[in-house]
Each structure stands twice: as C-alpha cells, then as structure tokens.
Amino acid sequence: MQKTVPFDIEKVREDFPILKRRIHGKPIVYLDNAATAQKPRQVIEAVDRFYEEYNANIHRGIYSISEEATAAHENARARVARFINAGSPSEVVFLRGTTEAINLVADSWGRANIGPGDGILLTEMEHHSNIVPWQLLAKEKAACLKYVGLKDDGTLNQDDFHRHLEDGAVKLLALTQASNVVGTINPVREMVREAHKHGVKVLVDAAQSVPHMPVDVQDLDCDFLAFSGHKMCAPTGIGVLYAKRKLLEEMPPYHGGGEMIREVHKFESSWKDLPYKFEAGTVNIEGGIGLGAAVDYLTAIGMRNIRLHERELTAYALGKLSKIKGLTIYGPMDPVLRGGVVSFNLADIHSHDMATLLDEDNVAVRSGQHCAQPLHERFDIPSSTRASFYLYNTESEIDLLEASLRRAAGIFKV
Amino acid sequence: MSSIYTEIILDYYRHPRNKGQLDNPQIQARDSNPLCGDVVEMQMILEGDNTVKDVRYSGQGCAISQASASMLTELVKGKNLDEVRKISKEEVLGLIGGELSAVRLKCALLSLKVLKTGVYSYLGTADGGKEELAGL
Numbered sequence: 001m002q003k004t005v006p007f008d009i010e011k012v013r014e015d016f017p018i019l020k021r022r023i024h025g026k027p028i029v030y031l032d033n034a035a036t037a038q039k040p041r042q043v044i045e046a047v048d049r050f051y052e053e054y055n056a057n058i059h060r061g062i063y064s065i066s067e068e069a070t071a072a073h074e075n076a077r078a079r080v081a082r083f084i085n086a087g088s089p090s091e092v093v094f095l096r097g098t099t100e101a102i103n104l105v106a107d108s109w110g111r112a113n114i115g116p117g118d119g120i121l122l123t124e125m126e127h128h129s130n131i132v133p134w135q136l137l138a139k140e141k142a143a144c145l146k147y148v149g150l151k152d153d154g155t156l157n158q159d160d161f162h163r164h165l166e167d168g169a170v171k172l173l174a175l176t177q178a179s180n181v182v183g184t185i186n187p188v189r190e191m192v193r194e195a196h197k198h199g200v201k202v203l204v205d206a207a208q209s210v211p212h213m214p215v216d217v218q219d220l221d222c223d224f225l226a227f228s229g230h231k232m233c234a235p236t237g238i239g240v241l242y243a244k245r246k247l248l249e250e251m252p253p254y255h256g257g258g259e260m261i262r263e264v265h266k267f268e269s270s271w272k273d274l275p276y277k278f279e280a281g282t283v284n285i286e287g288g289i290g291l292g293a294a295v296d297y298l299t300a301i302g303m304r305n306i307r308l309h310e311r312e313l314t315a316y317a318l319g320k321l322s323k324i325k326g327l328t329i330y331g332p333m334d335p336v337l338r339g340g341v342v343s344f345n346l347a348d349i350h351s352h353d354m355a356t357l358l359d360e361d362n363v364a365v366r367s368g369q370h371c372a373q374p375l376h377e378r379f380d381i382p383s384s385t386r387a388s389f390y391l392y393n394t395e396s397e398i399d400l401l402e403a404s405l406r407r408a409a410g411i412f413k414v
Numbered sequence: 415m416s417s418i419y420t421e422i423i424l425d426y427y428r429h430p431r432n433k434g435q436l437d438n439p440q441i442q443a444r445d446s447n448p449l450c451g452d453v454v455e456m457q458m459i460l461e462g463d464n465t466v467k468d469v470r471y472s473g474q475g476c477a478i479s480q481a482s483a484s485m486l487t488e489l490v491k492g493k494n495l496d497e498v499r500k501i502s503k504e505e506v507l508g509l510i511g512g513e514l515s516a517v518r519l520k521c522a523l524l525s526l527k528v529l530k531t532g533v534y535s536y537l538g539t540a541d542g543g544k545e546e547l548a549g550l
Contacts, residue, residue: 352475352478353477
C-alpha cells in the first residue's frame, strides 16, 4: 500500500488534552476507541462556551440567550445532516445514542409494521444493542429473528443473506456497517439494494462507521441509520437516528411529553413536525452543540483522510501482531475490508488478564465479549482482547502495544 | 513496572491444586462474574466436628479467579467451618499479593464468595451472611 501522510498527526494530538496525561510517568496509549473516543479541546470549549455564555432552554424562550442556544443546537443538527448527507436536517433525530435510536425504530416503526410470522434479519456480528431490541419486538409480535451467518474470515455469508431474502418473510434487515469486534466493513450499499428488491427495509448500525469513514446515507439508500456522538469526539449522551422523511412522517411518536406536541387537549394531542415529534422533553442541548463541534473538527481533517490513516495503522498492527507467537487475530486480514479494530487472543492468556498486563504498561484496551456474545460463540471463544484505533493513534503506539504483548507472553511463558 | 502476575499465580493457574469434582459433597456452591464470565464451583466433604476433609474447585476464567480458587482450597483443607467462616477478603488478597484494580478484585474474591455461600447455606445461616456476601 502506498504510504501517505494524510494530516499532521502531531498537531492533531496537541488538540486532545488527555493525551498529555502521564500515569506512573508514562503516557496513556489509548486503544479503546471502539468503546469511546477522546475529546479535542475544540469540542470541550464549545460545550464550556454554551454553559458560560448562553445556557438556556431551547425553542421557546423569548430572550436573546435562548435564541442563541436554539440557533446553536439547530445549527449543529444541520451540520450533522450535511456530515452524513441527509436530505434535510428534519431527518436527523437527536437521541441519547445508537442504542436509543435502534430502540426507537423497534418501538415505533417496528410495532406498527411487524406482525406475527414476519422476519427480522440480523447478522451474527451484531452488537447486543442491535439484537436485544429486536428480540423484545419479536417476542411481543410473535415475529421471527433470523441471522445472516459469518464465514470463518469474519465476513458475512452472502449466500445466506440471499437465502433469507428469498424466503419472503423478512420485513427488516438490521445490520452493522462495521463490526466492533472483527472490524469487518460490510457491503451495506449492495445489501440495501438487494433488500429493497424484496421490499425489505434496512436499518444500519453505524456506531463504528460514521466516526471513522465517509458515510453518505443517500448513497447507501438505507431507511434508518444510527450512531453515537461519544465515539466521534463528541460528549456522551448524544446520538443520532437518521431516517427517510416519509418513514418518520408515518411513524407514531416514541416518547410523549413537552416539545414534541403541537396541541394538547384533555383527551388527545397532535404532534410537532419532524424531527421534534421524536424529541420529547428537554433534549441534550450541550450534547447537540458538542456533536456539531465534533463534526466540524472531523470534517476539517477529512473523513477520507481519517479512514486512510486508520487503514494504514490497521495494516501496520496486523503485520506486527501476527508475528507474535501464539497470537490469533479474528476477522479479515485485508485492511481494506476492515475498520481500525483488531481483536485477538494470545495462547491461553484470558482477555482480562491480558488487559491487566497491558494496563501495567498504560496500554488501554478492551477485554471480554465487547457486547457481541453471539459472535464469540460463532468463533467458539470465551472472550477476546480488542485494540481499536482513531485519528490520533500512531505507529509508535502500536509498537508499544506490541512490546507490551511480548512482555505479557514472557510473563505467561507462552 | 512489576506485574501482579507472579510466578505463584501462574503456577496455580497452569498447575491447579484440588481442581475437579467430589462424589457426594455436603457443601456445594457455584457463582459467576457476569462482567468477565469467570465461573467457580466449590465442593467440600466434612468429617468429625465440621472439619473440611476434602475440597475441590472447578471452573473457568482468568488466571486471577482460577488461581485464587485453587489457593483457597489449600487454605480451607483441615479447618473447621467456624474457621472457614472467618476467612477474610484480606487473607485471600494476601495470597494473591500485589495491588488489584477494583474490577479485578471481583475476580480475586469470586471463590471466597462461592465458598461462603456454600458454608452459610449448609449451616442454615444464609441470611446472616447476605450483607457480607454482597460485599464480596
């Protein structure tokens, strides 16, 4: 692969205050980005500015700082819409995160459209947040959950996918764009086209894709897409449901309360326009503003550049780690097919022991099942250790990971 | 930095003492740590004045949870149940040595929790131990 330097990594690292922190005199090697990303000062300052200069509830205050807050929040929504190329900001619903977005679709669209015997098609690589809401819905509606299987290389079995579509019962395909464990980037665009040929709606869990690569909802032509702010440099507690306008218009409200109504009478109410129909109560104002700042930050660096950088880091990590004796890496070995997520096991070292051993060198990774128990059962492993990268990670940090893994292997006499 | 994974822990992890099953144990208990998936089961056979004649553990999980279970079996063998009841967290952590993070303490103390659950249930004082067990 051609070596490129897509952006000034040292300058980027300067933007993240936490990367200056030392523990036991050594820097933190933060490789748990699939769990949550660190925040640049541009985002932290945007949130600070809101509280210090114009904190007020939005939409209905008739005074200047409330109008400022409303403008900042709605401006952020417009930038998020542009970031994923939504047709309009009204297709961007601000929620708590990916999990709430998927639950909203299951509760609102699912209850209205899924009936007895209908199929909900998932994949074996889904995060629990894209499994459990569908289990609840299937149970309530006597619908059937079906799974697209995984091949040994961690990619989806496309034959299996087509077989499920052809049986005719499937009403919804809910799949991740990028696996949070094996890293696989799924061919979502092609799968959406196939699904639509069979009249199947598609929800994309984009929690691991929107932060790391360009995502264009109109190009994907997906019906729903969900992602979280905190994995893309924004605060926790803010996330997005994108859905096609027509679907959102047809869907019943999710939560009832203030802000989502046009008129309320004693026995009936009417709903506000999109997207407010789905945003009951006071929303996460600082979160929306923070997400807007995060989108500006990532856009200035360029999502294509971030993807390129992570692809190079992943190639570098796959090369380094696969040379360690006794280490097994899960998922496709071609960095073009995967995001910056590398899960592995080293001989008989349990992932929790591994995470503790790496922590002794300030290397922060995740261990366990990463909210993807069915995937671990598919590969017949109790757990795995996961290193996941972001725009501020460097090859020298991967060298530190490698050195720490070799130290762990030494301690355990692998 | 020195590791909490000492030779002793690795020795118990790779060459466990008292691992297996007993026929007709009087005391038997099992628990898991949902966070890690660690599972530990403890079995005991008593003699005379409630003295632990034989003890076995079984399970799976990280080195900390499995080594501590094995070490604990050696500690309780030959003790009577009154003494077993008095085994403290600190004693078990002392066997492991080193400083454990809050999350890993759960791994280290899982076997003690299982052991005490079994003992309290056998003695019919399960309620009395509830608060203590919740603290493990």
